[in-house]
Amino acid sequence: MTREEAEQLDAADPLAFARERFILPENLIYLDGNSLGALPRAVPAMLADTAERQWGDDLIGSWNKHGWIDWPTRVAAKLSPIVGAQTHELLIADSTSVCLFKLLGAAAHARPQRKTILTQQRNFPTDLYVAQGLAEMMGLQLKAVPADEVIGAIDADTAAVTLVHVDYRSASIHDMRAVNAAAHAEGALTVWDLSHSAGAIAIDLDGTACDLAVGCGYKYLNGGPGAPAFLFVADRLQNDLQSPLQGWMGHADPFAFEDDYRPARAINRFLTGTPSILGLAALEAGLDTFADVSMRDVEAKARILSQIFIDEVEMRCGAEVRLESPRDPRERASHVVFAHADAYAVMQALIDRNVIGDFRAPTLMRFGFAPLYNTHAQVVAAAEILADILIARSWDQPRFKDRAKVT
Amino acid sequence: MTREEAEQLDAADPLAFARERFILPENLIYLDGNSLGALPRAVPAMLADTAERQWGDDLIGSWNKHGWIDWPTRVAAKLSPIVGAQTHELLIADSTSVCLFKLLGAAAHARPQRKTILTQQRNFPTDLYVAQGLAEMMGLQLKAVPADEVIGAIDADTAAVTLVHVDYRSASIHDMRAVNAAAHAEGALTVWDLSHSAGAIAIDLDGTACDLAVGCGYKYLNGGPGAPAFLFVADRLQNDLQSPLQGWMGHADPFAFEDDYRPARAINRFLTGTPSILGLAALEAGLDTFADVSMRDVEAKARILSQIFIDEVEMRCGAEVRLESPRDPRERASHVVFAHADAYAVMQALIDRNVIGDFRAPTLMRFGFAPLYNTHAQVVAAAEILADILIARSWDQPRFKDRAKVT
Numbered sequence A, B: 001m002t003r004e005e006a007e008q009l010d011a012a013d014p015l016a017f018a019r020e021r022f023i024l025p026e027n028l029i030y031l032d033g034n035s036l037g038a039l040p041r042a043v044p045a046m047l048a049d050t051a052e053r054q055w056g057d058d059l060i061g062s063w064n065k066h067g068w069i070d071w072p073t074r075v076a077a078k079l080s081p082i083v084g085a086q087t088h089e090l091l092i093a094d095s096t097s098v099c100l101f102k103l104l105g106a107a108a109h110a111r112p113q114r115k116t117i118l119t120q121q122r123n124f125p126t127d128l129y130v131a132q133g134l135a136e137m138m139g140l141q142l143k144a145v146p147a148d149e150v151i152g153a154i155d156a157d158t159a160a161v162t163l164v165h166v167d168y169r170s171a172s173i174h175d176m177r178a179v180n181a182a183a184h185a186e187g188a189l190t191v192w193d194l195s196h197s198a199g200a201i202a203i204d205l206d207g208t209a210c211d212l213a214v215g216c217g218y219k220y221l222n223g224g225p226g227a228p229a230f231l232f233v234a235d236r237l238q239n240d241l242q243s244p245l246q247g248w249m250g251h252a253d254p255f256a257f258e259d260d261y262r263p264a265r266a267i268n269r270f271l272t273g274t275p276s277i278l279g280l281a282a283l284e285a286g287l288d289t290f291a292d293v294s295m296r297d298v299e300a301k302a303r304i305l306s307q308i309f310i311d312e313v314e315m316r317c318g319a320e321v322r323l324e325s326p327r328d329p330r331e332r333a334s335h336v337v338f339a340h341a342d343a344y345a346v347m348q349a350l351i352d353r354n355v356i357g358d359f360r361a362p363t364l365m366r367f368g369f370a371p372l373y374n375t376h377a378q379v380v381a382a383a384e385i386l387a388d389i390l391i392a393r394s395w396d397q398p399r400f401k402d403r404a405k406v407t
Helices: A003-011 A016-021 A043-065 A068-083 A096-110 A125-138 A147-153 A176-185 A235-240 A266-270 A277-288 A295-317 A343-352 A376-392 B003-011 B016-021 B043-065 B068-083 B096-110 B125-138 B147-153 B176-185 B235-240 B266-270 B277-288 B295-317 B343-352 B376-392
Strands: A090-093 A116-120 A141-145 A158-164 A189-193 A212-215 A229-233 A335-339 A358-360 A364-368 B090-093 B116-120 B141-145 B158-164 B189-193 B212-215 B229-233 B335-339 B358-360 B364-368
Touching (some): A003 A376, A043 A068, A043 A277, A043 B043, A068 A090, A068 A266, A068 A277, A090 A266, A096 A125, A096 A229, A096 A266, A116 A125, A116 A147, A125 A141, A125 B125, A141 A147, A147 A176, A176 A189, A229 A235, A229 A266, A235 A266, A277 B277, A295 A335, A295 A376, A343 A358, A343 A364, A343 A376, B003 B376, B043 B277, B068 B090, B068 B229, B068 B266, B090 B266, B096 B125, B096 B189, B096 B212, B096 B229, B116 B125, B116 B147, B125 B141, B141 B147, B147 B158, B147 B176, B158 B176, B176 B189, B229 B235, B229 B266, B295 B335, B343 B358, B343 B376
Parallel strands (some): A116 A158, A158 A189, B116 B141, B158 B189, B189 B212
Antiparallel strands (some): A090 A229, A212 A229, A335 A364, A358 A364, B090 B229, B212 B229, B335 B364
16 A cells, blocks of 8 residues: 555544544654554643642632542443443543453452452463452352463353453454353453554443453543543442442441441442542543543544555555454454564664554564554554564664664 | 741741742632642653653653653652651652551561561551552551550561551551561561641651652652652661562563563562653652751641641630540641531531641541641631631531542
């Protein structure tokens, strides 16, 4: 594909209007929105207003006057069309890891006779660590099987099945509906991590009968570095589940300052401490970048961009790299992984040419395509630059091999 | 005391320089810095820089370029003189409730043969809720005794003693040194909550042999609404304790993406998910309001301000209210509580006159004195206005009795 052909696709892109919602450096091809979403144009004013006018002028009264107390649910409601859930099934809170701990703990507590949390091998690491810590604390077994054996491994001892919806390396997608059905047939609950799918592909939590889910605010949702996470609890389960992380914001009457915990009705019982108002302000601006956006269009563009990248890279330098993502676009979310023996140095050489992806040890280069702001022309240009670096071996320099960087 | 006499004290105040570090509405007497600290003047620029220059321009590279990865420890180090700990014993993370869960869980895990978490009755509610949830999860007993019976109740079954350092109602102070010594004599660990003392009075965590502590970032530390919390783990314990909330940021090598959790050495193992960078930015500005401030001066001013308030209120209208804080200033931190049968309406009438304190059901009015920005003249003026409202019974109006407000 020529850059001109790509520009024609950009001109016809039904999501082109969304690009103006971001501030991005000129001449940068940013293909790492799956790690940290770009800065929404509305964020600086939102932060200034929250800090100066609300906190500064109205101080403690802002909890009432500006409705801070309701922000965890009000902002979460904006996720409803993005993840296919009812507004009252969603909450913004804590970090993804802490939210996962709460929901996995609640699921295990709801199945007290069952002793197994089931997951896949090579699930996202922090999800494994959370489950390992919880399992040790509650005297449970964490069982990790190959991804394609999860459904078959669900049995009468399975309290919960927890999986990342989209694999952080390959972008392969679990079949939510099938896993939920298999889990429910055995009486188990499902806990999904949507970190690499929310905002990238269409999700239907209610339609596929998900029980519980968590997700990250700072990737495709553009909520800023370390943004608060979100959690989902299906309506039908809310009043039966109990969070192990009980704090005053999840109490039925937080300002009664009672000695004994009484969980709030519905989703609020999954709050713990005081929510980060500045974090919520930025995340709200992030979620607003999805206003009037169809997730079907997002998913379609995600697949077109990733397919163009695969095709253009393989056509130009297929022998140099090996695709580690599914070749069928229906099995992929919105990022693509190629393996190369010197992936770290190649990625540094790309960054040096203003193409930003990321490296995952030992051999993976990961490229994320954010449908709201990445263009077809950028994807073709990135493939050209990658091919240029690989064919000229310009990555093979000491300055690209310094491993001091942490991400 | 006349307002003129108070102004003379302000002129001689060794902390007067710090007041310029805040933006406060004119004509407002803000006596609620114990609930939400005032806006530091540096916050708006700090947020703008973090959002626009760092996140916006440098995107994912900011984790290296701007050292975001180290902010939880770098910012925490600024707490060192405020709480009397070594810099490497401190960490910024999560909310106070979540931090307390981690440290209580770690303490209980370190004393596996012991089944009791000891606390006081009417401890801060969220601390009780956290401990109740943890105790249920780990099969422990939470035992709450009257505050003055805690030391006598520590025994060989006590895994951990957890107390708020300063009572959120009365401002009475626990004797840290005595509780730590009694706990250690029985082999128990101590977990302190400094939410109502950090930034208000001098604290010596190391000098009094504290084991573990948590505290709030948004009260006297001025970190903004829902600021991240802090935690302290004594140097001698760090590598033996294990957080129950295991996440990737607490892993020995987060970017190796290993399947199995290996805790980081030292304080970093108490991190869980990705830290809130915007929250850290604001909290850093909050901690910077303590630069070149002596905590001895802070404590001395806290006691003078609270004593002036007590004296002036009782002199003017002692029969109308009842002091619920210790009368001896050495037994008080930096807030004062008066009881009144119609406390809610009185507080609303005060707010209507631009004096901001808070109400704690059913009968308490709480007034916090932030030594960095409250003045002696404000305290005298607040006492005059309170007396005026009480003597004239101007609180006795329907508009002051509407209970719609949440805080």
